[in-house]
Amino acid sequence: MNRRDFSAQLIVAGLGAAGASLTSPAQAQGSPVEGKHYVRLSQPLPTPAGGKIEVIEFFWYGCPHCNAFEPTLDAWLKKLPADVAFRRVPVAFRDEPYTTHQRIFYALEALGKVEAMHRKVFYAIHSDRQRLDKAPDIAAFMAKNGIDAPKFLEVFNSFSVQTKARQANQLAAAYKIDGVPAIGVQGRYFTSGSLAGTNEAAISVADFLIQRVRKGG
Template sequence: KIEVIEFFWYGCPHCNAFEPTLDAWQKKLPADVLFRRVPVAFRDEPYGTHQRIYYALETMGLIPTMHRKVFYAIHGERQRLDKAPEIAAFMAKNGVDSAKFLEVFNSFSVQTKARQARQLSAAYKIDGVPALGVQGRYFTSGSMAGTNEAALSVVDFLVQKVRKSG
């Protein structure tokens, strides 16, 4: 499979605005393309906390229902979601068992995924988000391509290139 990674941060307004376009694009990907998201942490707070929110939701199978809600809470409702009580209240309000969520949020496996995400972000030399990586070899972003939509066109081209070169 050809891997495409979106590097993002929940607190990034550009990532929030890009989400509907990216979501529609990734739903049309061919079967040989594996899409995944990697939350970045340019520093510990609030980035690291937001990384752990993502990986806890992923571990619990809640990305399809909660990913956009986290963006909305931060950008639409001006919540910071950077402290455990606020995160727990947000999860409970959205029908998630907050005690279970915090247990997963603080788990070794979620901390490990966050550490691996930091290593991957460093390997791609991520210095801004949203950004897109292809097959561990290529990198683009809206700022490089002109717009986020243009960056997706670049990714489509790069996927074809990887497919042809093997």
């Protein structure tokens, strides 16, 4: 078993245990510590032009901790300052069902349906116990939620969506993401619940890193 597959299983499991603590290490020790609560990339990554600070959530629809993180993340996103640009990047630690779930996200994005459907996909998988890893099941789910199923599958199977999924894998590899949910900041740093102590603490660390980037760090 390669490092990424092994780490994905251990770290995702560890996030649940970390979330049980009442006080995170990052909170208990004051300012977050590099190498402990967050990681600085040895080679900074290019970020989109436009002057905004890029923040990325790396996630997988099948991850229960990503599902549990959504309400906290949504509340945080409503308070992000105007100079921060947020986006989601689905990751694939192996082929299936990771790659299928990546394509679900990018098809929804292409159709302008992420806001309407993102939480519904999580709910279907984690509450309704739908796997959503086969095209007929995905089509039926989309149709049930008012999306033209043939159109969705056309986009889902498109070259552009497959290209975006490959680019997502390249970005996650460049950030050295080996567990989700994780937060990348401006191509320079990343944090996660396993690093910060809890997923809520990871939000606080991300705020710290945004401030650091804003000050030129």
